[in-house]
Amino acid sequence: MVVVPAAISNFFDVATPVQWLEEACTRLPELLLDHANCELKAASTAMGFLYRYPDRVGLAQRMSRLAREELRHFEQVRAIMEDMGVPFERHTASRYAGSLRAAVRHDEPQKLLDMLLIGALIEARSCERFAVLAPRLPEKLGRFYSGLLTSEARHFEHYLALAKSETGIDEAEIEARLAELKVIEAELIAGPDSQFGFHSGKPTSVKPPISVREGPT
Amino acid sequence: MVVVPAAISNFFDVATPVQWLEEACTRLPELLLDHANCELKAASTAMGFLYRYPDRVGLAQRMSRLAREELRHFEQVRAIMEDMGVPFERHTASRYAGSLRAAVRHDEPQKLLDMLLIGALIEARSCERFAVLAPRLPEKLGRFYSGLLTSEARHFEHYLALAKSETGIDEAEIEARLAELKVIEAELIAGPDSQFGFHSGKPTSVKPPISVREGPT
Numbered sequence: 001m002v003v004v005p006a007a008i009s010n011f012f013d014v015a016t017p018v019q020w021l022e023e024a025c026t027r028l029p030e031l032l033l034d035h036a037n038c039e040l041k042a043a044s045t046a047m048g049f050l051y052r053y054p055d056r057v058g059l060a061q062r063m064s065r066l067a068r069e070e071l072r073h074f075e076q077v078r079a080i081m082e083d084m085g086v087p088f089e090r091h092t093a094s095r096y097a098g099s100l101r102a103a104v105r106h107d108e109p110q111k112l113l114d115m116l117l118i119g120a121l122i123e124a125r126s127c128e129r130f131a132v133l134a135p136r137l138p139e140k141l142g143r144f145y146s147g148l149l150t151s152e153a154r155h156f157e158h159y160l161a162l163a164k165s166e167t168g169i170d171e172a173e174i175e176a177r178l179a180e181l182k183v184i185e186a187e188l189i190a191g192p193d194s195q196f197g198f199h200s201g202k203p204t205s206v207k208p209p210i211s212v213r214e215g216p217t
Numbered sequence: 218m219v220v221v222p223a224a225i226s227n228f229f230d231v232a233t234p235v236q237w238l239e240e241a242c243t244r245l246p247e248l249l250l251d252h253a254n255c256e257l258k259a260a261s262t263a264m265g266f267l268y269r270y271p272d273r274v275g276l277a278q279r280m281s282r283l284a285r286e287e288l289r290h291f292e293q294v295r296a297i298m299e300d301m302g303v304p305f306e307r308h309t310a311s312r313y314a315g316s317l318r319a320a321v322r323h324d325e326p327q328k329l330l331d332m333l334l335i336g337a338l339i340e341a342r343s344c345e346r347f348a349v350l351a352p353r354l355p356e357k358l359g360r361f362y363s364g365l366l367t368s369e370a371r372h373f374e375h376y377l378a379l380a381k382s383e384t385g386i387d388e389a390e391i392e393a394r395l396a397e398l399k400v401i402e403a404e405l406i407a408g409p410d411s412q413f414g415f416h417s418g419k420p421t422s423v424k425p426p427i428s429v430r431e432g433p434t
Contacts, residue, residue, distance in 0.1 A: 043264070047260070047261065054305050055305060055306065064288045067284075067288055068285045068288050071264075071281045071285050075277075075281045078274060078278060
């Protein structure tokens with residue numbers, strides 16, 4: 001039985017809407033394609049920290065390892081797609097990641113803090129989605145997604161720890177900023193979304209359930 | 218005893234000049250710093266193939282694995298630098314990589330071919346340099362460089378194999394192009410170079426040996 005790790009379910013105020021989950025189960029090829037793109041982007045984002053903050057050895061070592069792990073996941077999703085005959089193509093940034101990044105402040109160390117907190121949010125949400133998806137997927141894919149859970153939960157912890165250790169910003173200010181970013185994230189996850197993707201919101205394409213009064217008696 | 222693998226020594230017409238080797242042994246912190254930069258750039262270059270040719274699964278899987286290995290080497294060099302108290306900073310593209318990349322043609326599949334062949338050349342040269350450096354370095358660093366040899370030789374083979382399998386260009390044309398790029402590479406390695414780096418040419422800062430006729434009798 002796959003469950004959302006307590007650290008992750010306690011972290012979020014808003015859970016993945018059941019409508020997204022139902023939609024995802026009927027759109028597996030698109031889900032996998034977007035997931036593969038997410039892994040590649042996660043690797044590039046991690047490497048971005050190496051380029052942007054080259055002198056920070058703790059950050060560099062952690063981000064390099066994280067990039068390696070994301071690349072490994074990319075290879076795994078790519079192989080599953082190949083088995084299923086799903087072609088790969090590149091996606092531009094999703095509404096989810098794009099909107100979160102738009103909230104990043106421009107001055108340091110606030111910029112670094114925001115990027116690390118957004119990294120934590122994305123990893124946590126991915127973990128939550130893997131957990132709710134896994135029991136509903138074909139067995140092999142479900143097993144793979146259950147396995148990814150642990151990595152994503154670990155990445156979430158690393159991003160949060162780095163936000164504390166690398167920015168020099170005090171914990172109360174970090175918590176306050178995290179609360180602000182969580183509000184943005186929750187709106188992206190629970191609000192209506194016309195595009196479907198790994199981190200999309202409540203699908204607008206879903207038909208409303210047939211009202212009991214209108215149904216056959 | 219570390220030796221240049223036969224596949225590599227047979228591949229090159231021009232060996233690393235002894236003057237570079239002597240210079241390198243007196244400039245270890247700069248060598249390590251440039252080496253760490255090279256590993257990071259090699260990872261980014263490998264990932265560039267994933268972004269540029271997203272639909273090619275064989276290329277994608279190979280390049281993703283390669284990027285992971287380069288990142289792991291980056292972490293190792295970074296840790297050695299940290300032990301030695303050498304700070305890390307980013308280098309822009311070296312004369313070597315920059316000049317080779319300037320030779321890349323613009324149309325496909327020639328562009329892909331050139332990038333893969335240049336990848337092979339860079340990996341092969343790195344392998345050769347690790348082999349000649351290793352016996353002259355402090356023990357721990359020498360052991361590390363001997364270990365990297367095998368990876369670089371393998372990457373060289375992978376790049377060459379991909380040039381053949383991914384471009385659809387016939388072997389005679391590939392060999393002819395490789396010969397052209399080798400001429401450029403040899404000039405960069407054997408020609409005078411005012412900058413020192415992992416892939417720099419013959420150092421211009423080295424004083425010429427004192428002529429016998431001018432010396433004391």
